[in-house]
Amino acid sequence: MENKNSSDKPLPKDSNKVVKGGLLVRNQSGFSTIYRLIDLTIIVFFYYLSSSYYNVPFGNLSVLLPLVYVIFFQLSAEAIELYRSWRGERTIEMLRAAAITFVISAAVTLTVGFFFTGYIDNPSPAILLWFASSFLSLLLWRYVMRKLLFRLRKVGMNSRNAIVIGATTLGYNVVQQIIENDQLGIRFSGLFDDRTESRLAHEFQSQIKGKIEDAIELAKRNEVDYIYIALPMNAEKRIRHILEKCSDTTANVYIIPNFFMYNLLNARWQSVGSVQALSVYDTPFQGASNVLKRIEDLVLGAVILSLLLVPMCIIACIVKLTSKGPVIFKQKRYGLDGKQITVYKFRSMTTQDNGSKVKQATKNDPRITKVGGFLRRTSLDELPQFINVLQGRMSIVGPRPHAVAHNEEYRKLIKGYMLRHKVRPGITGWAQVNGLRGETETVSKMAQRVEYDLEYIHRWSVWLDFKIIVMTIFNGFVNKNAY
Numbered sequence: 001m002e003n004k005n006s007s008d009k010p011l012p013k014d015s016n017k018v019v020k021g022g023l024l025v026r027n028q029s030g031f032s033t034i035y036r037l038i039d040l041t042i043i044v045f046f047y048y049l050s051s052s053y054y055n056v057p058f059g060n061l062s063v064l065l066p067l068v069y070v071i072f073f074q075l076s077a078e079a080i081e082l083y084r085s086w087r088g089e090r091t092i093e094m095l096r097a098a099a100i101t102f103v104i105s106a107a108v109t110l111t112v113g114f115f116f117t118g119y120i121d122n123p124s125p126a127i128l129l130w131f132a133s134s135f136l137s138l139l140l141w142r143y144v145m146r147k148l149l150f151r152l153r154k155v156g157m158n159s160r161n162a163i164v165i166g167a168t169t170l171g172y173n174v175v176q177q178i179i180e181n182d183q184l185g186i187r188f189s190g191l192f193d194d195r196t197e198s199r200l201a202h203e204f205q206s207q208i209k210g211k212i213e214d215a216i217e218l219a220k221r222n223e224v225d226y227i228y229i230a231l232p233m234n235a236e237k238r239i240r241h242i243l244e245k246c247s248d249t250t251a252n253v254y255i256i257p258n259f260f261m262y263n264l265l266n267a268r269w270q271s272v273g274s275v276q277a278l279s280v281y282d283t284p285f286q287g288a289s290n291v292l293k294r295i296e297d298l299v300l301g302a303v304i305l306s307l308l309l310v311p312m313c314i315i316a317c318i319v320k321l322t323s324k325g326p327v328i329f330k331q332k333r334y335g336l337d338g339k340q341i342t343v344y345k346f347r348s349m350t351t352q353d354n355g356s357k358v359k360q361a362t363k364n365d366p367r368i369t370k371v372g373g374f375l376r377r378t379s380l381d382e383l384p385q386f387i388n389v390l391q392g393r394m395s396i397v398g399p400r401p402h403a404v405a406h407n408e409e410y411r412k413l414i415k416g417y418m419l420r421h422k423v424r425p426g427i428t429g430w431a432q433v434n435g436l437r438g439e440t441e442t443v444s445k446m447a448q449r450v451e452y453d454l455e456y457i458h459r460w461s462v463w464l465d466f467k468i469i470v471m472t473i474f475n476g477f478v479n480k481n482a483y
Contacts, residue, residue: 032083033292033462036074042137043070050129065127068112073105085286089271091146095139102135153185160225160252162186163215165242167193167200167208170256170275171230175207177273184272186226190215212242219249222337228277229255243280247416250337253280283422284460293424296462297396300469301389304396312383315375319346323369328384333401338421341393343401344384348372385427397465398426399453400437410450413443420453423460430456430464433471 047066077083082101086094113127153159162178164171171191178188190209197205218224227246231239239255246253254270254277270277285293316327328344335341349367368376375381388394394401399420402410411417431437431452436445456464 032289035083036077038141039073039077039138040070042141043073043134046133046137047130050126050133053129054126056126065109065113069105069109072108073101076101076104085270086146091143094142094146098138098142099135102138106131106135149185150183154182157185159185159187161189161223162226162228163190163192163209163218163224164188164228164230165192165212165215166230167191167195168230168232169201171228174228174230174256174272174275174277177275181273186272189218189224213245216242216245216249219246219251222250222339224249224251227251227253228272229253244415246281248411248418250418250421252282254278255280281419281422284457285423292462293395294392296465297389297392300396301386305386305390308383308386311380315346315380315383318371319375322371323347323350325350332404333425334404334407334421335393335401336421336424338418340404341388341401341425343394343425344387346375346381346384348375348381382427389427393424395424395426397428397430397456397468398424399429399456400432400449401425410443410446414447414450416454417450420450420457423457428468428472429453430468433468433475 044066047069080097080101082097110127164174164178175188175191178184178186191207192210192212192215193200193208194212197208200208215224215227219227227249229239229242231242243253256272256275256277270279319327325347327347329347329349330342330344332340333343348369349372350369372381385394386396389396407417429452431449434452436449436452456468
């Protein structure tokens, strides 16, 4: 949870890979844990089903074969990248990857079974039934899920708005691929270019919707989800300028193609039909990863809120009895994709700033009530935000949300500031457990916080979330400099 003070801290070691250029680092956090769990369930379920069918007794070694199978299936899947995003890829390629993973793990399992034949009672028919049923199920559920997603996207669900910058042959090919591949769930919203009509090819002249600045303004108004930049590679300076403009939006940005080094956030290749695009500003929460993150928030949020319900009621009574005003302070802040959300806190001040100017709390601030000072030092004032988590406005772990006035101020001063809104804001975050919390009286302190926020997005995994939660429990609630 966020403390109310901060001090200058060294930037994270890997921060140059987040917002300062560097070699392309593939986003490893895109592996879907949900897909892994489904595969694990299928493997184990059909093992015991086939064993039961052939009346195989379940001894101490009955878990050996499925354990070996599961371990090598996961190792093979990791090497083949079975759990990467397959959006835009051909279905046959995804099924081929699953089949190769199965063959490798099955071969290793049979080898282990051969050496332990004297200790394992599974007859060959049971093993063959297990392999056949699990193989078909692993492929079938992927195929069905794939077709279901395609059908949902064709009717407009799970779809995104996209624009193309660059009236070039490459840009035109991207437009055609978007239109022809409606199963991708991408809706084409316009082609943009700064050149005059006389400098454009004849086939592009009637299709230009506006200038590049118009495209950026659309993205700033959250009317665009994907921006595809299809400019020639010799226009590197121009592309860099466009990317700087795009960093003040929450749109996913892709370059077709991109081979120079720049600010990469969750960079990954994406296929638009037969055209390859590289995302530059993207989110780790896509598809099953987004579902997993939401399940994490719902389960942990519900458990924590149930445990804190009585203490929260006591705090609410104390706040009400010790000072005038409402118990809950509501403030507008920026949430996912830069959209405004209402964040809840226990009121700790006599005033409630929520306008175009919001003054941060300072040491010995006269606005802080006696009880409010304690609540802020212990971060207990932020407990109502678990309600925000259940509402879907926030996550337990993520970049801390700032007041709208502060967002508008810092987005003009810090490059890439708005990229922190590619994920839901959190009650606690990577910056907070690293000491960057509370008042940011200098721009450099806010810049350091943004560095950590973007590092979190770049590195996200369920395990990193749990690490941050544990760090928050042990050293993130109370700080001697909090106010």
